[in-house]
Amino acid sequence: MAESISRLLAEARALAGGGPRPAETAPASGEEFARFLEQELEHAADALRKGEEVATAGLLGRASTREVVEAVSAAELALRRVTAVRDRVIAAYQEIMRMQI
Numbered sequence: 001m002a003e004s005i006s007r008l009l010a011e012a013r014a015l016a017g018g019g020p021r022p023a024e025t026a027p028a029s030g031e032e033f034a035r036f037l038e039q040e041l042e043h044a045a046d047a048l049r050k051g052e053e054v055a056t057a058g059l060l061g062r063a064s065t066r067e068v069v070e071a072v073s074a075a076e077l078a079l080r081r082v083t084a085v086r087d088r089v090i091a092a093y094q095e096i097m098r099m100q101i
Contacts, residue, residue, distance in 0.1 A: 040085065044078035051075030 054071035057063035 037085070041082065044082045047071075047078035048075045 051071040051074060054063050054068050058065065058068035
């Protein structure tokens with residue numbers, strides 16, 4: 001769990017700073033980009049589901065505070081990543097629409 005959170009944090013920092021993404025996630029073509037987006041959305045949905053499940057388990061006394069914080073933090077990070085990608089896609093679309101043909 002800690003490894004995945006560390007990886008997500010590194011990727012989020014790369015997105016926020018505009019730095020390069022890890023090579024295994026850098027899409028090269030339209031089809032790969034679509035696959036990349038699909039995987040990211042699935043990952044975000046899974047993180048949000050798990051965060052909700054662990055938070056509920058925490059309220060029922062079945063999960064520790066640490067587990068709840070980790071799951072909710074991972075869900076929040078996944079949501080921020082999706083939002084950042086959405087914002088960049090919208091910005092790219094707006095830029096394309098401003099271009100003269």
